[in-house]
Amino acid sequence: MTQSDRSAGDSSVPHVVIVGGGFGGLMAALSLRRAPVRLTLIDRSNHHLFQPLLYQVATAALSPAQIAAPIRHILARQTNCTVWMAEAVRLDAARRRLVLTDGELPYDYVILAAGATHSYFGHDEWAPHAPGLKTVDDAVDIRQRLLLAFERAERLPDPEAQRPYLTFVVVGGGPTGVEMAGAISEIAFETARRDFRQIDRAGARVILVEALDRLLAGFPESLARRAERDLTKLGVEVRLRSRVTGIDARTVTITTTTGAETIPTRNVLWAAGVQASPLGATLGAPLDRNGKVLVEPDLSVPGRPDIFVIGDLAHVEDPRTGKPVPAVAPAALQMGRHVARIIAAEAGRAPRGHTVRPGFRYRDKGLLATIGRKRAVASLGPFHFAGFPAWILWCIAHILFLITFRQKVLVMVEWIWSYVTFAGGARLITGGARRPEPDKRQG
Ligand SMILES: Cc1cc2nc3c(=O)[nH]c(=O)nc-3n(C[C@H](O)[C@H](O)[C@H](O)COP(=O)(O)OP(=O)(O)OC[C@H]3O[C@@H](n4cnc5c(N)ncnc54)[C@H](O)[C@@H]3O)c2cc1C
Structure with a gap:
């Protein structure tokens, strides 16, 4: 057998x-x-992953175990279920x-x-230079790249040489891209200023590239404009009607109707497709x-x-x-x-499958996206709102949906702590995989 x-x-x-x-x-x-x-x-994989908070692992706000739990553990008491990895x-x-x-x-x-x-729209060669966010491994890889970029920049005395390490390009203006750009801008403009000595904060850039003429395509237009304004306030350069047409280890090329621009960067993140x-x-x-x-x-x-x-x-x-x-x-x-x-x-009935089955009816629970550490946009049926109240709702909704009680408590404590102290929870560089090449001019 x-x-x-x-x-x-x-x-x-x-x-x-x-x-x-x-x-x-x-x-x-x-x-x-x-x-x-x-x-x-x-x-x-052996775990259930709460993907909506994955960007917080990628940007070092949370640790992987706070948003992922072993499937075997979740189903341990369900005697009619066997779990196989x-x-x-x-x-x-x-x-x-x-x-x-x-x-x-x-x-x-x-x-x-x-x-x-x-999906890289047929450009799989971009994948090594522009990681996407789907799994815990992806998030830890992105976290490592981001943190290493700051470490590299800190050792370069010349602000010009620092610039490619401090330029972050996020491709895709959906919820993940918006959330990533907001969180990175806070690291680049706030955390870096406090934790690093040599980094030229004025030289940091966070660029969000979107092919459409608006962000957050699934959201109402008014919230998309609000998200754009809030990101701009955080220092993010929002590039609409712009397509990424080239990515390699050192540059990204952004094309619009008026021409193409090649930007030196070591940090391209993929949130499109x-x-x-x-x-x-x-x-x-x-x-x-x-x-x-x-x-x-x-x-x-x-x-x-x-x-x-x-x-x-x-x-x-x-x-x-x-x-x-x-x-x-x-x-x-x-x-x-x-x-x-x-x-x-x-x-529960024999023979099986002989009655008319009900059709699936989707109940729209609304859409939420966070922008930085205390703003969000919320679309709940006819109610559209933004700013701090939307952010509180976003926090509550995400805590409620986390799978284990332990995670709910841990994430809530972590968020309150970092809200008060500005300290990111998990800024650890671990493992040795796919580290960006140090610049030749590095000291
Ligand atoms: C970064 C990110 C942020 C998101 N943010 C939000 C949000 O804020 N709000 C929201 O509502 N939605 C959000 N989503 C979307 C949401 O996470 C998905 O819609 C949801 O996870 C889909 O559930 P699923 O069960 O279809 O697939 P998934 O949750 O992706 O689960 C698929 C599972 O299948 C397993 N698997 C895949 N292939 C195989 C195979 N060949 N053999 C065995 N196992 C396999 C995977 O390991 C995984 O565990 C986000 C998604 C991402 C990636």
């Missing part, structure tokens, strides 16, 4: 395999805790098997919740241009009622707006709950 056969077992209750322990997959698993099913949750490579729908890098897993139902990652997990393409189902699977209203794959796709990997239209449901955490959570309800109902 193989390992996979042992996990699947031979039982009268259906075996549900979930790929991904992110927001969607984890919620599906938790919602099936009382259902007459056996669950196996597969994730290639494993990587899924494709689905063999005809044989009803999930193919892993090191085995196979039979299923009665499968829920694909493998999410998405960043999304590509769905390649697992979606192995289904043979229709995909959208970002590789998301075009699912039925019940979130199953056309012609395959035993395969569900949820979260960032699913393209589903909101029947009320006619627009695609946005790739945000609340949507993934709601989709996880929705498919769990369908499976629980069908598992």
